Amino acid sequence: MxxxxxxxxxxxxxxxxxxxxxxxxxxxxxxxxxxxxxxxxxxxxxxxxxxxxxxxxxxxxxxxxxxxxxxxxxxxxxxxxxxxxxxxxxxxxxxxxxxxxxxxxxxxxxxxxxxxxxxxxxxxxxxxVVGMPGVTAFVGLYDLAEPKEGETVVVSAASGAVGSVVGQLAKLRGARAVGIAGGREKCDWAVRELGFDACVDHRAPDFEAQLAAATPGGIDVDFENVGGPVMDAIFKRLNPFARVSLCGLVSQYNATAPYGVTNFHQLLVNRVQLQGFIVSDHLDRWPEALATLGRLVGEGKLKWxxxxxxxxxxxxxxxxxxxxxxxxxxxxxxxxx
Amino acid sequence: MxxxxxxxxxxxxxxxxxxxxxxxxxxxxxxxxxxxxxxxxxxxxxxxxxxxxxxxxxxxxxxxxxxxxxxxxxxxxxxxxxxxxxxxxxxxxxxxxxxxxxxxxxxxxxxxxxxxxxxxxxxxxxxxVVGMPGVTAFVGLYDLAEPKEGETVVVSAASGAVGSVVGQLAKLRGARAVGIAGGREKCDWAVRELGFDACVDHRAPDFEAQLAAATPGGIDVDFENVGGPVMDAIFKRLNPFARVSLCGLVSQYNATAPYGVTNFHQLLVNRVQLQGFIVSDHLDRWPEALATLGRLVGEGKLKWxxxxxxxxxxxxxxxxxxxxxxxxxxxxxxxxx
Structure with missing residues (x-):
């Protein structure tokens, strides 16, 4: 053979x-x-x-x-x-x-x-969902950002492999989950199927106004996958003591000149904790994360x-x-x- | 009367x-x-x-x-x-x-x-030194950034009330202290009187090259007081798992348009922990900080x-x-x- x-x-x-x-x-x-x-x-x-x-x-x-x-x-x-x-x-x-x-x-x-x-x-x-992207969502949200009940979690690339899990895990903790995605179809899926409280289309001309309407109490956790102007809009709405789990900057990966982040000062004014991370640095957390994600899938509580x-x-x-x-x-x- | x-x-x-x-x-x-x-x-x-x-x-x-x-x-x-x-x-x-x-x-x-x-x-x-600026240096450096022996700590506004204490506290922990300040006089004072290992004049035309020469092993801790292009130059040299204590952005306080931070992606690539802070959020740390700073002043170990x-x-x-x-x-x- x-x-x-x-x-x-x-x-x-x-x-x-x-x-x-x-x-x-x-x-x-x-x-x-x-x-x-x-x-x-x-x-x-x-x-x-x-x-x-x-x-x-x-x-x-x-x-x-x-x-x-x-x-x-x-x-x-x-x-x-x-x-x-x-x-x-x-x-x-x-x-x-x-x-x-x-x-x-x-x-x-x-x-x-x-x-x-x-x-x-x-x-x-x-x-x-029961692999690297799921563990990324678990570690970045639960371990690093620690959302509390009633807080508002925003996740960009909300319909992606990581973002879709982040929103569902946020809901399981009793937080308000607000997604950001490109286009109505993705946003509708996040809200109707995944149970996000809201999902905002970043291509909409009034994106910032829609984000404000979707986060009336400001933003406590930003699970950041995208960067660029979308992240700047999120930064503008961060609450005091907000946490940013910096997981990815996909809007920048193919850029020839980097975007200049103009709302960086919000990290100071609001005493924000930002943590850049890569899931392979957290190998000790994989077993618990995979066990939890597998259980949630088995119980029908995580969709993908x-x-x-x-x-x-x-x-x-x-x-x-x-x-x-x-x-x-x-x-x-x-x-x- | x-x-x-x-x-x-x-x-x-x-x-x-x-x-x-x-x-x-x-x-x-x-x-x-x-x-x-x-x-x-x-x-x-x-x-x-x-x-x-x-x-x-x-x-x-x-x-x-x-x-x-x-x-x-x-x-x-x-x-x-x-x-x-x-x-x-x-x-x-x-x-x-x-x-x-x-x-x-x-x-x-x-x-x-x-x-x-x-x-x-x-x-x-x-x-x-035994007041708010000293406590700011103490909390931002020791509590939030936790420099280890042999690590490199960079502090901007190095000759200021906060920065001058940061560098001296870094040295007391066995770290390499590198200051950034505006002009030769300030830099000379930081090195000769305060004991910084190096201090780079951010007004120098070859500032970035000088910063690189002063931080041959990269940067483990950035005690950030200034923001703007100086911070972007620091970000470029951050090591994996670096910590940024975001204390101030004085270069931006009088700006009519905010500076766009172009090396933000380094916070992701190097899995950086950044913490914006204001010292009045850490009132529980004031007694220990003031006691330590007072003792160091009494022992002649902190100059100002x-x-x-x-x-x-x-x-x-x-x-x-x-x-x-x-x-x-x-x-x-x-x-x-």
Whole structure:
């Protein structure tokens, strides 16, 4: 059997907006597991905004992707072959979450993988609501911002994989959840399906007035995913002792000149606590977060939606679309079996 | 005896830069203490940047000064007359710190005053190193930023009442203290007299290169007093897990259009904790801070300098000069006896 591995490589570093020319799809020979390793067939790839930073030749949280190397990313798939000991707990047929990147096959030691139970939730949910985005929402909201009952939590990119969980977790704490998203469809989904108290379309000409109407008592927590003028509008409405969980600045990832934040002084005037964070710094919190999120999903208290691109060749376009806000909910790539 | 009270009133709200026309000096009849109150003759007035915010007709930390009312401010003076019970611990001749504002006389209940020992340190030091500015440095640095041995602490407005204490407290913790100030004289004082490891003149054409040279290991703590382009230069050099104690933004207080902070994304990339604060929110920390600062002064481990304006009529000009950075060390007004 000469199995092939489909990979999406970083072909060129973007200047400003990513284009499809930054990627190259190739077929290579399947990797073979060494002693102690397993071979995994990836079924789903997660597309996440942080990947944009890895494409740059610059200091960021984590190592950049090298030119000609596969793009990084989380995957969920099935163990095809195991050369790991039985004590590893992994056997062919098991579902595992891994960090195999944008490719259809991968080899890894079992310690680098997380076995998941797909009877409980669909496998791809381990890349979303019960995965990194869900844990990001949990840590950023509950651990860092600590919303109290009756407080107002605002989250930008509210219909995204992280934002949609943030709003629902805020509601579970008894807070008022106000989303910000691009377009009526996303906002309607956040309010009608997810239970947000309000969701404001940042493309509306009267966005700031709508945000004010949706936050009559000001803003106590900003779970910030977007940055730019949307964040400046939020800053203007921060209450004394507000908390900002700074999770992402997706409006800036493709900008050639950075936006100048004009309402920074609100952080002083209102004695705001702002915490930049990346969920991988909080590994000690993953077990509790995943357990809580899994329970909430099982109880029907957390809802989600998926935007699915078919096949790795469609990943670049889907990734660019996600950065433009064209997805609704978690952006996934279904990798052909 | 018809004693007169000299007051400096807010005569007009500034638009952009404060001018002397914003103030009016008047003489009024001395106030008379009611039962339970004392009459205090203020000998020193503290001038502080926060006062600029109180002149605006806008939401800030605290109530604005009303037009026609005396400017707010801390004072140190002598009790002239007491109608308070002996149990208050105050008697004529005692020195007290109060919040009498820009005036030569004031009445207050003893609970609003802090009796100070002028045998130990000169009275005006209770408005500086052993007063609100010193406590601001203590709380913002030790409590909020928690510098560790070997870390690099940067403080802007390094020769000011707060900044000069921040650098010395940083050194006492074994950190590297790097100041930023306007002009060679201030920088030389910070290094030669206060023991800063380096101090960079933000007016130098190669300011950013000098800051980089002074912080070869990056910046772990930013005690931020200034904002604007100086802060943006600091943000560029923040290390992962850096802390920003956001104490002031003096470069912005007289700006008609706010500066846009372009390196805000560094707070995300480096998972920075930023805390806006005002020292009056931390009243529980004052006793320990004042005790520590007093001890350090007694041991000769904290040095300071004063810029003194003579008489309340000179206060407006001195205040404007301070906002322009013309003072060196604590800006005081000596009130004629």
């Amino acid at each position: 000469s199995r092939k591995n489909t990979q999406v490589l970083l072909a060129a570093r973007p200047t400003g907006w990513v284009t499809e020319e930054c990627f190259r799809v190739v077929e290579v020979d399947a990797p073979a597991p060494d002693d102690g390793e397993v071979l995994v067939e990836n079924r789903w790839l997660s597309l996440d905004p942080y990947m944009r930073g890895r494409m740059n030749d610059a200091k960021s949280y984590a190592a950049k992707v090298e030119l000609g190397a596969p793009m990084v990313g989380s995957t969920v798939g099935v163990v095809l072959e195991s050369r790991a000991p039985a004590s590893s707990g992994l056997a062919p047929g098991d579902w595992v979450v891994g960090a195999f990147g944008w490719q259809s096959l991968g080899v890894a030691r079992p310690t680098a993988l997380r076995k998941v139970d797909v009877a409980r939730v669909p496998p791809q949910a381990y890349l979303g 939606r998926e935007s699915i691109a078919e096949g790795l060749a469609a990943a670049p376009r889907a990734f660019i679309g996600m950065l433009r806000g064209e997805n609704l909910g978690k952006q996934l790539v279904r990798i052909g079996a | 018809s004693r007169k009270n000299t007051q400096v009133l807010l005569a007009a709200r500034p638009t952009g830069w404060v001018t002397e026309e914003c103030f009016r000096v008047v003489e009024v009849d001395a106030p008379a203490p009611d039962d339970g109150e004392v009459l205090v003759e203020n000998r020193w007035l503290s001038l502080d940047p926060y006062m600029r915010g109180r002149m605006n007709d806008a939401k800030s930390y605290a109530a604005k000064v009303e037009l026609g009312a005396p400017m707010v401010g801390s004072t140190v003076g002598v009790v002239l007359e007491s109608r308070a019970p002996a149990s208050s611990g105050l008697a004529p001749g005692d020195w007290v710190v109060g919040a009498f504002g820009w005036q030569s006389l004031g009445v207050a209940r003893p609970t609003a005053l802090r009796k100070v020992d002028v045998a130990r340190v000169p009275p005006q030091a209770y408005l500086g 300098r004063e810029s003194i304006a003579e008489g309340l009529a000179a206060a407006p000009r001195a205040f404007i000069g301070m906002l322009r950075g013309e003072n060196l060390g604590k800006q005081l007004v000596r009130i004629g006896a």
